Amino acid sequence: MMEFRIVTKSFEELTPREMYDLLQLRSAVFVVEQNCVFLDPDGLDDQCHHLLFYQGATLEAYARLLPAGVSYPELSIGRIITSAAVRGTGVGQQLVQKAIAETHRLFGPGPIKIGAQLYAKKFYERFGFVQSSEVYDEDGIDHIKMIRPVEG
Numbered sequence: 249m250m251e252f253r254i255v256t257k258s259f260e261e262l263t264p265r266e267m268y269d270l271l272q273l274r275s276a277v278f279v280v281e282q283n284c285v286f287l288d289p290d291g292l293d294d295q296c297h298h299l300l301f302y303q304g305a306t307l308e309a310y311a312r313l314l315p316a317g318v319s320y321p322e323l324s325i326g327r328i329i330t331s332a333a334v335r336g337t338g339v340g341q342q343l344v345q346k347a348i349a350e351t352h353r354l355f356g357p358g359p360i361k362i363g364a365q366l367y368a369k370k371f372y373e374r375f376g377f378v379q380s381s382e383v384y385d386e387d388g389i390d391h392i393k394m395i396r397p398v399e400g
Contacts, residue, residue: 250337252301252308256350259294269307270298277329282389288327292318297354299347301339308334311347315355322361322395323351344375348396359397366390 257266274288295318301309308331314324325347330340351360364372366383372394381393 250303250334250339250342252303252339252342254346255300255302256297256313256354257300258297262298266298266300266307270300270310273307273310273329273331274327276331278327281332297350299343299350301343301346303334306333307331309339309343311343313347313351313354316358319363320361322359323355324361325351326362328362340371341374344372348375357398359395361393361395363391364394366392369394 255266262270271289278288292314293312295314297313299311299313300307310327310329311325312327314320314326316323318324319326325344328340328343328347330343348360352358360377361380362372362377363386364377367390369379369392375396376399377394377396379392380395383390383392385391
């Protein structure tokens with residue numbers, strides 16, 4: 249298992265370097281790799297907490313943690329990404345597990361809803377997410393809504 253410096257911060261707590269790093273990683277993956285032209289800074293970042301996985305000075309994985317009522321009526325996790333350099337190493341699993349734990353720590357218990365790229369459905373099912381919508385197109389990529397019910 250790879251070792252990371254893991255940081256969770258509100259928008260106001262992020263340093264300019266951290267903000268630059270997360271926007272750069274999100275752009276590298278969502279805009280460049282996936283050839284998806286969209287405005288990533290969508291006006292929600294300031295209402296979220298940001299989960300950053302650093303290896304040395306390099307941001308290798310990231311997720312955005314959203315309270316209920318921001319993207320969906322439920323809690324939510326979004327912008328879940330790993331850099332190309334660490335894919336296939338299990339970092340994505342570490343990221344999602346930590347994102348779920350941090351979302352509940354920050355915002356309390358409740359179901360968590362995500363908008364997942366269709367190809368990642370089986371990946372998210374490992375963490376208790378179940379498909380909750382039909383397939384839809386978002387910026388030219390097939391997506392589905394998934395929800396992780398309240399445990400217990």
